[in-house]
Amino acid sequence: MGRLVVISNRVPVPARSGDAPAGGLAVALNAALQERGGIWFGWSGKSSPGAEPPPPRFQQQGNISYVLTDLTETDVEEYYHGFANRVLWPICHYRLDLAEYGRKEMAGYFRVNRLFAHRLAPLIQPDDILWVHDYHLIPLAFELRQMGIKNTIGFFLHIPWPPSDVIAAMPMHEEIIRGLSHYDLIGFQTDYDLDNFAGYLAREGIARKLGAGRFEYHGQHFKAAVHGIGIETKSFAQMAQVAISNSAVRKARQSVESRDLIIGVDRLDYSKGLTQRIDAFERFLRAYPGYHNKVTYLQITPKSRSEVPEYETMQKMVAEEAGRVNGAMGTLDWVPIRYVNRSVGRHILAGLYRIARVGLVTPLRDGMNLVAKEFIAAQDPDNPGVLVLSRFAGAARELDGAVLVNPYDTEGTANAIARALSMSLQERRERWQNMMNFLLHHDVSHWCDAFLNDLTQHKQIQAVPIVTKASA
The missing domain is CATH 3.40.50.2000 (Glycogen Phosphorylase B;)
Structure with missing residues (x-):
């Protein structure tokens, strides 16, 4: 060759x-x-x-x-x-x-x-x-x-x-x-x-x-x-294992206290379904009030193509939507949504994935979506989190252990979040292991x-x- x-x-x-x-x-x-x-x-x-x-x-x-x-x-x-x-x-x-x-x-x-x-x-x-x-x-x-x-x-x-x-x-x-x-x-x-x-x-x-x-x-x-x-499955898993000791990851873990962390990581784009996802999280909080003050949703969304007017408008919409939910649902000692509108280092993301209980990956349409695969690779085998994944992401054709959702159905996505948070340890391990085995074989090499x-x-x-x- x-x-x-x-x-x-x-x-x-x-x-x-x-x-x-x-x-x-x-x-x-x-x-x-x-x-x-x-x-x-x-x-x-x-x-x-x-x-x-x-x-x-x-x-x-x-x-x-x-x-x-x-x-x-x-x-x-x-x-x-x-x-x-x-x-x-x-x-x-x-x-x-x-x-x-x-x-x-x-x-x-x-x-x-x-x-x-x-x-x-x-x-x-x-x-x-x-x-x-x-x-x-x-x-x-x-x-x-x-x-x-x-x-x-x-x-x-x-x-x-x-x-x-x-x-x-x-x-x-x-x-x-x-x-x-x-x-x-x-x-x-x-x-x-x-x-x-x-x-x-x-x-x-x-x-x-x-x-x-x-x-x-x-x-x-x-x-x-x-x-x-x-993705580079093995090395990313190793990165996540080391990253939980990173000071930024430790501070993030301490800041949410004993609450379960739900994480979403997406480039700012209309294909990612960000406003629909925030609406679904709000519906989850309203339908399951027992989770109030017990969960924190961290959405990391770096700016993208800010020269294109549609993206600038979207940035404003997402920020306003997150602020609206926090204003309506938050309390003096609890902010339901943390919205970060800047880039975060990949090694820090790996650590955040590992400490998260739920990965929320709900694009309206995506070729593959490697965040879904990175979330799985980053998990602790003894206590893995649950991937809630849009059926319209290419990754849904491969990750059969994810909880699949229709991102246009906010009520269905809300119920999927509740299901993920209440899932038994045995089921979480079984779902994770099947997906991890696939990712180890079908890696980027x-x-x-x-x-x-x-x-x-x-x-x-x-x-x-x-x-x-x-x-x-």
């Missing part, structure tokens, strides 16, 4: 040589890159006022070359804030009402992908394997193919893929599918996402199904498969290896002629 070339919207460059990257995805991809040698290419996160961004910057650490390119301010507005996050993101999360399509933003999205292709192409060697990540870069393979790049190229979508009625409502949906067809392998988080994708192809009649997940679209042969992402093996195997069989009834 040749070098691995990873392309993502942002590049998590370690601050110093030898530093561990933050997050399981970065850990796995860095390990794969160090093993094979390769490049991690993407946007630096910086913008320049000119018409053309400066040349890419290179940073070598071990076997990995980090290649970062700036974008112009216009690029950032049209490609990132515009088409990627005001069209693709809401539509893939089933929110047609929030999609704001504009031809200028669409043109900027394709222009930046073309820029990435032109800056990446000179760095590619003939036997390199390319792995492109997420919705920002769907057209990248097409742009590379137009430049004559024939390398194996895989794509992984970290967010959901919606049903055909939803995706077909997006202007330029056929151009998006054309972009995907130039990859050799398209990876989805769940079987539901794959079924939605295959259903779209069948309904629109724009691709021919060849069997075993393989398709043909205007002469392009590609495969689509499920490769649900995992397994995900990385499985995807790359599937990609290379598919490329190998592409040369074998496909015999159809028409050709036979």
Whole structure:
């Protein structure tokens, strides 16, 4: 196998040589890159006022070359804030009402992908394997193919893929599918996402199904498969075990006194169902008054995409909702909801997960949701907490020991919180053990290896002629 070339919207460059990257995805991809040698290419996160961004910057650490390119301010507005996050993101999360399509933003999205292709192409060697990540870069393979790049190229979508009625409502949906067809392998988080994708192809009649997940679209042969992402389960569990001694975690434990801790950790986004979750917690308190002053709900929600007006509005809504519940339900010595609107270190989060009795993970729609998996990995095997999980998170397809809820049903979610808090130790242990066993096997390294093996195997069989009834 040749070098691995990873392309993502942002590049998590370690601050110093030898530093561990933050997050399981970065850990796995860095390990794969160090093993094979390769490049991690993407946007630096910086913008320049000119018409053309400066040349890419290179940073070598071990076997990995980090290649970062700036974008112009216009690029950032049209490609990132515009088409990627005001069209693709809401539509893939089933929110047609929030999609704001504009031809200028669409043109900027394709222009930046073309820029990435032109800056990446000179760095590619003939036997390199390319792995492109997420919705920002769907057209990248097409742009590379137009430049004559024939390398194996895989794509992984970290967010959901919606049903055909939803995706077909997006202007330029056929151009998006054309972009995907130039990859050799398209990876989805769940079987539901794959079924939605295959259903779209069948309904629109724009691709021919060849069997075993393989398709043909205007002469392009590609495969689509499920490769649900995992976390670094063992190391995260060890981190959580150590983190309970962290001073910040100890202070948090002392501050809630003898109350049970319910925790939610989400980036500020309308897909996370934060206002519905707060409403459900309020309904729980009203329906089960015996829990007054006996539970504390900690919601950690770092700011996200604050340049986008919808997110600024949402930040205000969530804060107001939490304040309303505290004002209505709190007492002089008890604040029901603690709302933290800033980032918290991952090692501290691991400790907070471990001391929590309930993990409340109730997105309205999510590709996978790694918080759910981290919560399970962080638990004390002797006294594990309970995961209350939205059935619309991809993790619900894997974590069968969670208490599943419909986040739109606030009464049902309220009852699930009560059930989780009253669950027997034996049942909690059994549910946790089943999920932990799954996570230990299907960790992020397994995900990385499985995807790359599937990609290379598919490329190998592409040369074998496909015999159809028409050709036979």
